[in-house]
Amino acid sequence: MEDKLSIVKILSMIQTELKAPKNQFNKFGRYKYRSCEDILEGVKPLLAQHNCIVLLTDDIHEVNGRFYVKATASFQTPDGQTISTTAYAREAHDKKGMDDAQLTGSCSSYARKYALNGLFCIDDTKDADTRNNDLDKVMKKSDIIKMLNSIGTVDALESFWKKHNKFIEKHFIAGEYDQIISSFSDRKQLILNKGLKN
Incomplete structure (x- = not known):
């Protein structure tokens, strides 16, 4: 002992x-x-x-x-x-x-x-x-696209993208990253079409 x-x-x-x-x-x-x-x-x-x-x-x-x-x-x-x-x-x-x-x-x-x-x-x-980063818990492309689609203004959308773009780029392969960018662009256009820009 x-x-x-x-x-x-x-x-x-x-x-x-x-x-x-x-x-x-x-x-x-x-x-x-x-x-x-x-x-x-x-x-x-x-x-x-x-x-x-x-x-x-x-x-x-x-x-x-x-x-x-x-x-x-x-x-x-x-x-x-x-x-x-x-x-x-x-x-x-x-x-x-x-x-x-x-x-x-x-x-x-x-x-x-x-x-x-x-x-x-x-x-x-x-x-x-x-750290409790909202994207640290999200690793699926579909979850990030849902997050993008829940944002209601262009300013908020651009703020989200500025904050998380490098994280997304680092953690997803090229095809998934391109789909997320496309979803970002589509959401931005939809918001602009609805006249929700702040």
Whole structure:
């Protein structure tokens, strides 16, 4: 039991000492965030100080035709005792501008970041990943088109487009993006025809 307490004590000290600043910046969303690499950069000196290591591994799981990356972050002491945490991230069907390897790599980094967050008690509730952005919850083209069609004025429509265009462009393949643009244009013309412009 004493050995098990020692691993808990060492991990607790590292959790307390770890500083993992948000060194990344998203220009579109105007927010700072931390990446998996930022966490590793912060923890490596502490691991060396305590003669411990962290191992990161990935497994791919298929559920209902969708692929998930399961990342495991394992903390190991010099005597071989290990504590592990896991996190999952789902691969998108398509992500504009990414090939399959990049898509899987991005998903792996995301899952590893959250496995490390769990292992080292890092709270990311203020990160963009967990912000309450109205489009963050909407990933279907049909849902975005419904949102566009619910807007009643040209000013509101243009404001919506200005706020969310880059997000939409980033998360949809070219054909879907073109359909959303077409829906935007059709809605704008319908509003103008009805004389609803403010």
